[in-house]
Amino acid sequence: MxxxxxxxxxxxxxxxxxxxxxxxxxxxxxxxxxxxxxxxxxxxxxxxxxxxxxxxxxxxxxxxxxxxxxxxxxxxxxxxxxxxxxxxxxxxVGFVHQEFGLLPTLTAAENVGLPLRVARRDAAERDARVAQALASVGLEGHENQRPGQLSGGQQQRVAIARALVSPRxxxxxxxxxxxxxxxxGAQVMDLVVALTRERDxxxxxxxxxxxxxxxxxxxxxxxxxxxxxxxxxx
Structure with a gap:
């Protein structure tokens, strides 16, 4: 070790x-x-x-x-x-997969909010956290788009936002x-490194x-x- x-x-x-x-x-x-x-x-x-x-x-x-x-x-x-x-x-623990792992019928905001629904957070808290998470990965304005309407890099950003929507x-x-x-890929990794440092x-x-x-x-x-x-x- x-x-x-x-x-x-x-x-x-x-x-x-x-x-x-x-x-x-x-x-x-x-x-x-x-x-x-x-x-x-x-x-x-x-x-x-x-x-x-x-x-x-x-x-x-x-x-x-x-x-x-x-x-x-x-x-x-x-x-x-x-x-x-x-x-x-x-x-x-937040887990991000190579294949993004997003549900195609849900919007970006709904995908990011899934862990909060599982945790039974109230709607107001959930909406605030989702908005903050999407903003942190540079996806303001894409909340209502589904995965098929997003680029690969944007989909991976949604997956990262979902992994970090709760403090991890x-x-x-x-x-x-x-x-x-x-x-x-470089942009996504710059984001991962920035979030790693900023959030410890x-x-x-x-x-x-x-x-x-x-x-x-x-x-x-x-x-x-x-x-x-x-x-x-x-």
Whole structure:
């Protein structure tokens, strides 16, 4: 684990995920340890199939590890029950997917407001938070547009606004620029970095995009599900 990680809000120790058993066993990730502090951007890099998405799902509590632990603040994510995980995803962790994950029949505002509906916030509070979230990603005036009426970059901005519409401590993004051209991808990542710094969010991004890697405070490189030592050559 990185040095001086005592103030980290997201930590993983010995994180391992295997699928199947015996000769059919597949390693998703193996013995991964890391730590992310508030306001930091950690990038997980590696080729397709290296285990990036598996690791992010484990960090966000979307999958259970075979061994090892994930902690977000005082919560042992890897051992949490379903009720605790629901609360974690509602209040603490925002997840952004490469494919945006927006509901096509809902407007931008309605998509962003979904977590607040789940949390049963009252309408006035919900509307205020949604407006603020859309403004923070530069989408004022697009509230009533549906995903099909928005560009790819705008759709990803809506997804980011939804992930951060409630105060979140952790943001996890899986290839957030993978569907975008280089210029739009740079704009989206500038936004992610700005929100990370301004809101003291611990952010983890999986990517193979050199531009994103260059923005990172720390980089973890995976190969075959394992952390590749610094300076290790192919």
């Amino acid at each position: 990185p040095e001086a990680a005592t103030d980290a809000i997201l930590t993983a120790e010995g994180l391992t995920r295997h699928y199947g058993s015996g000769d059919a066993r597949v390693v998703g990730c193996e013995d991964v340890s890391l730590a992310v502090r508030p306001g930091e951007l950690l990038v997980v890099r590696g080729r397709s199939g290296a285990g990036k998405s598996t690791l992010l799902r484990l960090l966000g509590g979307l999958d259970r590890p075979t061994a090892g632990t994930v902690r977000i603040g005082a919560v042992d994510v890897s051992g949490a029950d379903e009720d605790a995980l629901v609360g974690l995803h509602r209040d603490v 401590s952790v943001l996890i993004a899986d290839e957030p620029t993978g569907q975008l051209d280089s210029e739009t 969010v611990a952010t983890v991004v999986a990517t193979h995009d050199p531009l994103v890697i260059g923005m990172a405070d720390h980089v973890v490189e995976l190969r075959d599900g394992r952390v590749r030592p610094a300076g290790d050559a192919d």
